[in-house]
Every structure is written in C-alpha cells, then in structure tokens.
Amino acid sequence: MIQRIAKLYLDTSVFGGYYDVEFDEDTQILFEKIYLGQFQVVYSSTTEDELLGAPEKVKQLLPNLSDTLKTRIELTEEAVNLADTYLAENVVGRTSRSDCFHIAMATIHGVDILVSWNFKHIVNVKRIRGYNAVNMKLGYKAIDIRSPKEIIYNED
Numbered sequence: 001m002i003q004r005i006a007k008l009y010l011d012t013s014v015f016g017g018y019y020d021v022e023f024d025e026d027t028q029i030l031f032e033k034i035y036l037g038q039f040q041v042v043y044s045s046t047t048e049d050e051l052l053g054a055p056e057k058v059k060q061l062l063p064n065l066s067d068t069l070k071t072r073i074e075l076t077e078e079a080v081n082l083a084d085t086y087l088a089e090n091v092v093g094r095t096s097r098s099d100c101f102h103i104a105m106a107t108i109h110g111v112d113i114l115v116s117w118n119f120k121h122i123v124n125v126k127r128i129r130g131y132n133a134v135n136m137k138l139g140y141k142a143i144d145i146r147s148p149k150e151i152i153y154n155e156d
Contacts, residue, residue: 009113039151041071045074086103091127099121
C-alpha cells in the first residue's frame with residue numbers, strides 16, 4: 001500500500017519556534033522530518049507577510065525549504081469570508097483575524113493538519129471546537145490542529 005505524505009500547514013509561530021528556547025527542540029525535530037520528506041509543508045501569503053517582521057534567521061527557514069517540500073497558497077475572498085465567520089461566531093476576538101486566516105486557508109485547501117505553537121488562539125480545545133463548528137455549519141470538513149510536539153511524537 002502506498003502511503004500518502006501528510007500535508008502540514010505551518011503557521012508563523014512554527015517558524016519562530018525554531019529559534020525559541022521554549023520550542024526549539026521540538027520544532028527542529030519537525031523540520032528534520034520535513035527535510036527527510038516525511039511531510040509536505042503548506043504555507044500561505046499570510047505566513048509570508050507575518051515573517052517580514054521576523055529576525056533574519058527565522059525568515060530564511062521558509063526559502064531554505066526545497067520547492068519539492070512546500071506548497072504556497074493564497075488568501076482568497078473565500079478564506080477571508082470563512083475567517084470573518086469565525087470572528088462573527090466569537091470563536092476568537094477581532095484581534096485574532098490573521099490567526100483565522102490561517103485556519104480558513106488550511107480548511108479550504110484540505111490540509112491534513114494545521115500546526116501551531118499558538119495555544120491561546122489556535123491549539124486550544126475550545127477554539128478548535130469553535131472553528132470546526134463553523135466549518136461543519138458551512139459545509140467544510142473539520143480541521144485537525146496540533147502543536148509540533150504532537151506531530152513528532154504521535155506518528156505511526
């Protein structure tokens with residue numbers, strides 16, 4: 001049986017976590033698995049925009065990934081509308097709109113797992129239930145949301 005490589009949408013916090021003392025070990029293990037071809041990375045125009053203000057070494061992580069290991073997606077009107085619905089349904093507050101963009105794009109593009117270190121607005125049971133309630137109500141699939149730690153230690 002041919003096993004399909006999982007598509008992981010990496011939000012900006014994962015790139016920042018590579019050099020963050022609290023998250024570096026698990027993030028670097030995740031990137032090693034990506035470099036070995038165990039995962040396909042999906043990232044977005046929103047990720048690129050957010051990385052503009054990052055330290056140079058963090059900015060270089062994305063371009064250093066081989067094009068064969070990554071896929072870029074755009075923030076579309078559909079994604080903006082879905083993100084705004086998360087806000088209207090009070091899944092998170094208005095200041096988390098860019099977080100909602102990440103969730104919406106990953107949902108629309110059918111990624112396997114959205115990966116984040118953002119425990120307040122993204123990797124949070126209450127929030128995940130809220131995002132998925134909106135997704136199901138609007139006819140989208142539920143999205144799986146995990147931290148890098150869960151990805152690197154819970155694979156087959």
